[in-house]
Amino acid sequence: MSEADGFVGRRARRAVANRRVFPFLALTTVAVMLIAGFVVTIIDKQDFPDFGTAVWWSIVTLATVGYGDVVPHTGWGRVVGSGVIVVGVTFIAFLTAVVTSLFVESDQEEHRQRVEDLQRAEHDETRRL
Numbered sequence: 001m002s003e004a005d006g007f008v009g010r011r012a013r014r015a016v017a018n019r020r021v022f023p024f025l026a027l028t029t030v031a032v033m034l035i036a037g038f039v040v041t042i043i044d045k046q047d048f049p050d051f052g053t054a055v056w057w058s059i060v061t062l063a064t065v066g067y068g069d070v071v072p073h074t075g076w077g078r079v080v081g082s083g084v085i086v087v088g089v090t091f092i093a094f095l096t097a098v099v100t101s102l103f104v105e106s107d108q109e110e111h112r113q114r115v116e117d118l119q120r121a122e123h124d125e126t127r128r129l
Helices: 003-017 021-043 051-062 073-129
Strands: none
Touching: 021 051, 021 073, 051 073
């Protein structure tokens, strides 16, 4: 693995450990969107004449909407597009997992609290007897 992979991996692990996955995913998505828009304007000037059009395309592609109003026609443009699609699908899956995990964790915490309250009430009742 390269040094950049190590950096991203460390940042991702730190985000998970600190429970800051959503901001990490959001910032990473914005970074990928801007970088993909910049790269595709360089390698496919015909289909992406300006940065705004390229950013629009990267947003639509990352979100897996795929309107089709702007598409790459060159080989390298399609390579970048393929990468953006994979990143978009992966980030949506991560986001879904994070939100689901938060709901499950919240439900488990409520259950734990109810059990503790019930045990405390039983203990208090036992002490009174």
